[in-house]
Amino acid sequence: MATLEIVNVTKKFGSVTVLKGIDIVAADGEFLVLVGPSGCGKSTLLSAIAGLQSNDGGEIRINGIDVSEQHPKDRDIAMVFQTYALYPNLSVWENIAFPLEARGISKAERRLEAEKVAGLLHLTEYLDRKPRQLSGGQRQRVAMGRALVRDPQIFLFDEPLSNLDAKLRVVMRTEIKKMHKNLGTTMVYVTHDQIEAMTLATKIVVLRDGEVQQAGSPDDVYHTPKNKFVASFMGSPSMNFIKGILRRNEVGARIEIVRPGGGEVALDLPVSSNLARQFDGKAVILGIRPEAMIDAKSETKDGTYQRIEWPLEILEPTGADTIAVLKSNMGDDSEGEMVARFSAKTSATPGTLVSINIDVSAVCLFDAQTEDAIFHASTVGKSVPAPILLSERKA
Amino acid sequence: MSDMVLGKQSGRDKLFRGLVYVILGVFVLFYLTPLYVMVVTSVKSLDEILSGSLLAFPKTLDFYGWDEAWNNACVGTECRGMAPFMINSLIAASLATVIPTAVGALNGYALSLWRFKGSDLLFGMLLFGAFIPFQIVLLPMASFLGWIGWSSSLTGLTFTYIVYGLPFTTLYFRNFYVSFPPDLVKAARIDGIGFFRFFWRVALPSSVPIMIVSVIWQFTNTWNDFLFASTMTKLESATVMVALNNFVQVANGVKRYNVDMAAAIIAGLPTIAVYLIAGRYFLRGLMAGAVKG
Ligand SMILES: Nc1ncnc2c1ncn2[C@@H]1O[C@H](COP(=O)(O)OP(=O)(O)OP(=O)(O)O)[C@@H](O)[C@H]1O
Ligand SMILES: [Mg+2]
Numbered sequence: 188m189a190t191l192e193i194v195n196v197t198k199k200f201g202s203v204t205v206l207k208g209i210d211i212v213a214a215d216g217e218f219l220v221l222v223g224p225s226g227c228g229k230s231t232l233l234s235a236i237a238g239l240q241s242n243d244g245g246e247i248r249i250n251g252i253d254v255s256e257q258h259p260k261d262r263d264i265a266m267v268f269q270t271y272a273l274y275p276n277l278s279v280w281e282n283i284a285f286p287l288e289a290r291g292i293s294k295a296e297r298r299l300e301a302e303k304v305a306g307l308l309h310l311t312e313y314l315d316r317k318p319r320q321l322s323g324g325q326r327q328r329v330a331m332g333r334a335l336v337r338d339p340q341i342f343l344f345d346e347p348l349s350n351l352d353a354k355l356r357v358v359m360r361t362e363i364k365k366m367h368k369n370l371g372t373t374m375v376y377v378t379h380d381q382i383e384a385m386t387l388a389t390k391i392v393v394l395r396d397g398e399v400q401q402a403g404s405p406d407d408v409y410h411t412p413k414n415k416f417v418a419s420f421m422g423s424p425s426m427n428f429i430k431g432i433l434r435r436n437e438v439g440a441r442i443e444i445v446r447p448g449g450g451e452v453a454l455d456l457p458v459s460s461n462l463a464r465q466f467d468g469k470a471v472i473l474g475i476r477p478e479a480m481i482d483a484k485s486e487t488k489d490g491t492y493q494r495i496e497w498p499l500e501i502l503e504p505t506g507a508d509t510i511a512v513l514k515s516n517m518g519d520d521s522e523g524e525m526v527a528r529f530s531a532k533t534s535a536t537p538g539t540l541v542s543i544n545i546d547v548s549a550v551c552l553f554d555a556q557t558e559d560a561i562f563h564a565s566t567v568g569k570s571v572p573a574p575i576l577l578s579e580r581k582a
Numbered sequence: 583m584s585d586m587v588l589g590k591q592s593g594r595d596k597l598f599r600g601l602v603y604v605i606l607g608v609f610v611l612f613y614l615t616p617l618y619v620m621v622v623t624s625v626k627s628l629d630e631i632l633s634g635s636l637l638a639f640p641k642t643l644d645f646y647g648w649d650e651a652w653n654n655a656c657v658g659t660e661c662r663g664m665a666p667f668m669i670n671s672l673i674a675a676s677l678a679t680v681i682p683t684a685v686g687a688l689n690g691y692a693l694s695l696w697r698f699k700g701s702d703l704l705f706g707m708l709l710f711g712a713f714i715p716f717q718i719v720l721l722p723m724a725s726f727l728g729w730i731g732w733s734s735s736l737t738g739l740t741f742t743y744i745v746y747g748l749p750f751t752t753l754y755f756r757n758f759y760v761s762f763p764p765d766l767v768k769a770a771r772i773d774g775i776g777f778f779r780f781f782w783r784v785a786l787p788s789s790v791p792i793m794i795v796s797v798i799w800q801f802t803n804t805w806n807d808f809l810f811a812s813t814m815t816k817l818e819s820a821t822v823m824v825a826l827n828n829f830v831q832v833a834n835g836v837k838r839y840n841v842d843m844a845a846a847i848i849a850g851l852p853t854i855a856v857y858l859i860a861g862r863y864f865l866r867g868l869m870a871g872a873v874k875g
Contacts (some may be wrong), residue, residue: 239768260774272765276787285783286773337773 189250189263189340189373190215196235196245198228198397205231207397208245213375213390218367220384221377222420223394229377232394233343236375237266249340260289265334266343269350271326273318273333280305280314283332304332308362324355335366344376348383360386381423385409393417410565411551415558418474418551424510427480427525428517429473430555435463442473442552444495447514452495454547458562470555472517479549480527482511482535483542491548496540502533509533511541624648624843631839647840648848655845657828658817664848666818667825670736671805672852674821678743679800686751686796691785693752694759695767696777705756712749716809719746724813736819739811743804751796758792759785794860802853822849 191213198206205228213219221229234240236247238259246253254262265286273282283304284297292300305311308328318326327347334342347363348356360383367374367387378384384391384405391408393400393416401413412418418426431444436455440463443453454473483494503510511533513525527543535541552562591599619636626634627644634641653663692698693705723742724733732738762785770780811821820828826849830842 234768237768237772239771259772264772266769266772268765268769270763270765272763272769274766274784276784285775288783289774289776289779333769333773 188215188371190248191217191219191236191341191373191375192246192248192251193232193236194246194248196232196247197243198231198235198240199243205397206235206242209394209397209399211392211399211402213373215373216371217373218387218389219373219375220388220391221375221394222379222381222384222391223400224420225379227394228397229394230345231397233266233345233375233377236341237264237343238262263337263340264343265337265339265341267330267334267345267347269346271318271330271350273326273329275318278315278317279310279321279329282318282329283310283336286333286337300336301332304336307335308332323351324359327351327359331363331366340373342372342374344374346377346379349379356380356383363387381421384421391421393420395420410549411560411563412474413560415472415474415553415560418553418560422476424477424526426474426476426551427513427515427527428553429475429515429525430517431471431473433458433463433466433469433471433552435460435467439463440466442471444473445516446497447516448498450496452497454493454495454545454550456547456550456552456562457564457567458552462562466554466561471561472553472555472558474551474553475545476549477510477526477528479546480513480525481544481546482527482529482533483544484533485530485544491546492544493547494542494544497543499535499537499539499541501537502529502535504531507531511535513543620843620847624840624847626840628836628838628840644840647838647842647844650838650841651829651845651848655825655829655841657820657825660817664822664825664829664845667820667822668848668852670815670819671821671823674736674740674743674811675801675805675852677740678747678804679797681744682747682751682800683793683796686748686753687755687786687789687793688781689748689752690755690757691759691781692777693756695762695764695780695785705752708749708752710749711746712753716746720809720813723810727814734814734816734819736815739814739819739821742810742814743800743807747800747804750799754792754796754799755789758789762788798856798860801856805853 191211193209193211196206196209197204209228209232211219221232223229231240235242238247238254238257242255245255247255249262249264274285277285280298280301284292284301287297287300301314302311305314308331310325310328310332313321313325313329318329321329327350330347344363348359351359363376364387376383376387378387386405388405390402391405392402393408395416401408401417403411408417408421412421412426415428419428429444431442431453433440433442438455439458439460441453441455443451445451498514500512500514503512508531509529511527511529513527515525529535548564548567550564551560553559554561615637622638622640623631623636624647625643625645626640627642627646630641630644651664654661655663657667689708693701727733727735727738727741732741766784767780770784775783805821806823807821808823808827811824812827815821815824826845829845
């Protein structure tokens with residue numbers, strides 16, 4: 188049971204600043220998930236919390252007390268490593284109970300504790316095996332067991348499931364969630380997996396290049412991303428981006444979009460008049476999640492959908508529905524692909540223009556210059572003032 | 583022929599393989615012939631040696647040579663056989679194997695897994711010790727031993743072996759531990775497992791292969807050493823290699839080749855034993871240590 192505060196922590200490796208003043212607060216019992224692209228400093232931040240490296244600035248506070256100068260073992264933190272870090276020559280139960288050995292607990296008692304933890308993790312029958320005789324999932328559980336046996340104030344997980352196959356990952360994800368629910372211990376969890384982040388977290392922190400981009404509940408981060416980076420990073424498939432010019436009009440503003448391969452379309456957006464005035468005539472980027480882009484035949488109950496015609500590249504049936512890959516107008520960079528969710532029985536023809544319904548109550552707008560979010564339609568209220576407008580102009 | 587790993591072999595592959603085996607066979611013959619000659623000569627009578635061919639198989643087995651070598655071989659005027667010198671060698675080589683291996687393991691462990699400021703510099707200096715030719719240190723070492731009162735004694739010789747073994751054993755263990763997963767040490771630090779506990783419970787038990795390398799290296803090198811042993815010992819503290827040289831050179835009349843050969847084989851037996859017992863780990867250990875460093 189502990190609160191964790193990371194206050195303006197900086198860390199340099201030589202001349203490279205890996206952590207550039209990180210501020211994060213985790214309440215007691217929080218499940219904090221750190222996400223971010225490879226090399227952004229997630230593991231470095233965990234090491235900083237654990238005390239495996241000294242920081243160049245800032246404080247790590249546990250229960251309000253700065254522990255920056257404390258030895259890792261005095262911080263009462265347990266960590267599960269991506270590599271599991273099991274001691275290869277020790278048996279499963281010795282691995283689990285090894286932290287207790289250092290505390291001078293008798294062998295009989297250690298064995299007992301290991302058995303208790305092994306029971307929770309379904310490892311009882313493997314207690315006397317060596318780590319190399321275990322499957323990946325079992326090793327992962329041993330690593331968790333070694334953390335559990337210590338009953339620490341804070342758990343740190345560095346991509347604990349990334350070496351497992353997809354199915355096992357789902358199982359272990361649920362196990363971890365249950366574990367958090369039962370223990371109520373504060374946890375910091377690093378992952379690359381969107382779904383892990385969304386399902387486990389009570390708070391997600393998105394990092395990029397050693398800086399916090401956004402911290403908030405999974406809902407916040409998903410629906411109201413602070414900038415284009417967060418928007419594209421969270422969610423899979425990731426958010427679609429379309430560039431256009433914003434023009435003020437009677438419902439708020441209209442975004443005029445030049446279609447790849449010619450033609451122009453437009454969407455009306457319920458932005459505030461202030462914003463419309465500020466960005467009138469300026470370049471903006473529209474962000475739409477794939478699930479908010481559906482084929483025109485799909486049901487659109489409320490009046491928040493607007494229809495555009497857009498060039499379709501290919502269809503990828505997945506069974507339940509069909510992924511439609513659309514042409515992008517963002518240029519050749521990494522976001523050069525757009526994805527929409529079509530119904531399984533779509534009759535759309537690749538290579539032609541198809542009708543798409545866009546849920547404008549779920550879109551975001553980003554300043555094309557700074558890439559900061561300027562507008563989240565989901566915060567406006569559920570209905571759009573204007574009815575469906577077929578707003579299309581042929582060039 | 584089909585191989586699980588290499589797949590089907592073409593005619594050229596087969597030819598190539600055959601060639602490799604022929605070359606290997608020639609080398610094996612080349613290295614085994616002297617041993618063969620030694621063994622057969624040691625069990626021939628002197629008459630047979632002088633009359634017959636070097637390579638011929640003995641007509642009758644005669645263990646006179648072995649008996650003489652073990653029980654009556656002379657150094658100077660004393661004819662006490664080889665046993666006392668074998669014991670000297672055994673003491674020196676065992677201590678010079680166990681101590682540098684143990685200390686080298688600890689050194690290598692500290693220099694790789696628990697680095698500290700200046701640990702790389704320290705390691706560099708130790709390496710330097712491994713590459714200084716022994717001839718250079720012979721005189722300074724001898725005078726140093728004289729100064730502390732250990733000159734011409736087995737103690738002094740053993741001490742020298744230990745000191746000069748340390749850079750090598752440290753190097754072996756350091757290079758072995760460098761490829762140890764760093765996360766293990768991190769996990770240990772978080773879990774409050776200290777330097778020595780981790781060494782004793784995890785690092786050392788995992789380093790059997792490199793321990794074997796260190797043991798073989800130290801034992802054979804010190805057992806076979808002639809340079810230090812001949813300069814730093816006197817008669818009663820001589821190792822078997824020094825003694826062997828004396829047996830052979832004591833020339834009173836006819837050279838007794840069978841005795842010489844038997845003595846040489848006896849002197850070499852312990853190292854052969856060490857190889858046979860530990861040898862199968864040797865290559866494995868060398869490889870494990872060689873991957874990184
Ligand atoms: N010991 C080190 N010395 C120098 N640079 C380092 C060191 N450790 C990490 N770095 C650098 O710091 C940056 C952040 O590394 P870190 O391991 O924290 O990334 P990460 O976010 O955990 O990435 P991943 O998702 O791939 O695990 C990287 O650019 C890395 O090269
Ligand atoms: Mg990492």
